[in-house]
Structures are given as C-alpha cells and as structure tokens.
Amino acid sequence: MAELATIADYLRLYGPALGKLVLERFPGMHSPEDPVWPALKQLKRHPFPAQAMAIMGIVKRWQEARCAAAVAECGTGKTLVSLGSVFTHADAEPFTCLAMVPPQLVEKWCREAFLTLPGVRVFVIDGCRNGVASNGFTGVNEVRLRSGRIVREGLKTTLSDIRLAKCHRSARSRWQFQVTAPSLFVMSRERAKLGYFWRHAYTSPRSGRFNGAVVNPDTGWPVVLGEDQLRRADFPGVKVSQNIWPVSVKSRKAFFSPLWQANNLKLQRMAPIEFIGRYEPSAFCTTLLCIGKIVV
Numbered sequence: 380m381a382e383l384a385t386i387a388d389y390l391r392l393y394g395p396a397l398g399k400l401v402l403e404r405f406p407g408m409h410s411p412e413d414p415v416w417p418a419l420k421q422l423k424r425h426p427f428p429a430q431a432m433a434i435m436g437i438v439k440r441w442q443e444a445r446c447a448a449a450v451a452e453c454g455t456g457k458t459l460v461s462l463g464s465v466f467t468h469a470d471a472e473p474f475t476c477l478a479m480v481p482p483q484l485v486e487k488w489c490r491e492a493f494l495t496l497p498g499v500r501v502f503v504i505d506g507c508r509n510g511v512a513s514n515g516f517t518g519v520n521e522v523r524l525r526s527g528r529i530v531r532e533g534l535k536t537t538l539s540d541i542r543l544a545k546c547h548r549s550a551r552s553r554w555q556f557q558v559t560a561p562s563l564f565v566m567s568r569e570r571a572k573l574g575y576f577w578r579h580a581y582t583s584p585r586s587g588r589f590n591g592a593v594v595n596p597d598t599g600w601p602v603v604l605g606e607d608q609l610r611r612a613d614f615p616g617v618k619v620s621q622n623i624w625p626v627s628v629k630s631r632k633a634f635f636s637p638l639w640q641a642n643n644l645k646l647q648r649m650a651p652i653e654f655i656g657r658y659e660p661s662a663f664c665t666t667l668l669c670i671g672k673i674v675v
Contacts, residue, residue: 409435574650
C-alpha cells in the first residue's frame with residue numbers, strides 16, 4: 380500500500396467506507412423514499428426534491444427537539460427551506476414566526492415570504508425606541524408587495540402594545556383575533572441587538588478613608604479587579620462588573636454587581652430581541668428563525 384501523504388489521499392482511499400459508517404450511525408430524518416406531508420404541496424413555489432427532503436428533515440427534527448439547523452452554501456435555497464419548514468410544521472394552519480436575518484436580507488425575506496407562503500402577512504420590526512429609526516420608521520409595521528417592491532402598508536403597532544392582552548384572555552389570543560392568517564415578523568440581526576447607551580456607574584467619596592477612590596455603590600468599598608485597585612483612568616470603554624462574595628457566614632449572599640447603567644442623557648431605546656426575550660417569550664410567537672450562515 381502506498382504511503383498516505385495528505386488528507387486527500389486518505390479520503391480517496393477510505394471515503395466510501397467512512398460515508399457508509401456515517402449513514403449507519405446517523406441515519407437521516409427523512410429519506411427520498413418517504414412521502415412528504417400534504418402541507419408542503421400547498422406552497423406557492425414548489426421546492427426541488429433536495430429542498431423538500433431538507434424541509435421534511437427539519438419538520439421531523441422539530442417533533443423531537445426545539446431546534447434544527449440547515450447548513451448549506453449560498454444559492455441553495457435556505458430561505459425557501461426555512462419558510463417551507465415553518466409552514467409544513469404548522470400543517471398549513473395559521474402560525475406566527477419571528478425571523479432574525481442579516482440587514483441586507485430583510486426586504487428579500489419579505490418578498491420571498493409573499494412569493495412562497497399562501498395568505499401570509501409580513502411585519503417588519505423597525506425598532507423599540509423613542510423617535511424614528513435611521514430608516515425613518517419605528518415600531519412594528521406591516522409590509523406588502525407592490526410591483527415587486529416592499530412597501531410599508533397596513534397594521535402599525537409596537538412591541539409593547541403586542542404584549543398586552545387588553546380585553547382578551549391573553550396576548551396571543553388577542554393577536555390571533557387581529558391577524559387570522561399566517562404571520563411572519565422579520566427583524567434585522569443588527570437592529571435586534573441595538574440597545575441603549577450606557578455609562579460607567581461608580582462613586583467617588585469626598586471624605587473618609589476612601590476619599591478620592593473609585594468605590595462600588597453596592598458595597599461602599601474600592602473597586603478591585605484581580606490584584607489591582609481601579610482608578611478613574613483605568614475604566615476602559617467596555618462594561619466593568621464585580622462578583623461580590625460573602626465575607627462571613629452572616630453576611631449577605633454572593634451577587635453580581637454591574638458598574639454600569641443606562642445613560643438617560645442620550646437616546647432612549649431597548650434592544651428588540653432583549654425586549655421579546657424578556658416580556659414576550661410566548662406571548663404571540665411560536666417559531667424563531669435565526670438566519671446567517673446557519674438557519675435555525
């Protein structure tokens with residue numbers, strides 16, 4: 380046998396055996412011989428056989444776990460696979476889905492949703508702040524497809540209003556009463572993480588034994604990280620925090636002490652994905668899609 384000098388030589392020799400072993404240990408969720416669900420045939424755009432197999436694999440994975448991943452190269456139809464998976468998993472019934480996508484793909488996702496899902500209503504989350512965003516919009520705005528372009532028309536609301544039940548049993552029942560069709564919320568990945576401005580939060584006594592030192596407001600003691608006691612000039616442009624540990628049995632429990640706070644002198648806003656995760660984890664949304672190199 381010739382000596383194996385590179386990985387390519389190894390794969391050329393043992394590739395078929397490795398592939399057979401992988402298929403034996405990790406069988407596919409859906410094989411080409413298995414039938415597809417009837418809901419998949421109701422899509423406006425019919426997926427290719429490989430895309431249909433990926434959709435059915437994700438749907439079956441969702442029946443066993445809370446997440447699934449479709450890893451593929453650009454141009455293979457990850458958007459179609461994602462939309463088709465949500466529609467098929469809902470069995471063509473009304474659903475509510477949140478898609479977090481790269482900023483340059485927000486309108487593309489809206490357009491493809493209209494071209495793929497029958498009867499869908501699409502909403503763009505433009506931010507959670509006082510005042511308008513950089514694109515001139517704020518809150519949650521419904522969009523529609525007009526002559527191949529995405530325009531903001533229809534329902535206008537906010538994230539804080541969506542989480543209110545008002546006269547209904549719950550926020551979800553109120554949303555289902557307002558929007559009876561399948562609904563898709565599209566949010567820019569960068570805008571989703573765009574939160575409030577912050578500033579350092581510490582005190583500096585003018586008298587006493589810690590006069591002039593940087594003091595933690597929670598403890599009244601100087602800020603010590605590692606073996607160094609911080610001064611004003613030592614605070615970098617990143618958030619600094621301390622873990623406060625009990626000094627005796629009778630002292631309070633250990634806690635996390637952030638040395639930063641929201642800056643109320645600048646623009647007041649909250650990261651939309653943080654707001655949704657804190658106040659609306661199950662208020663109206665049933666499925667979350669995170670789109671990038673990996674579709675989840």
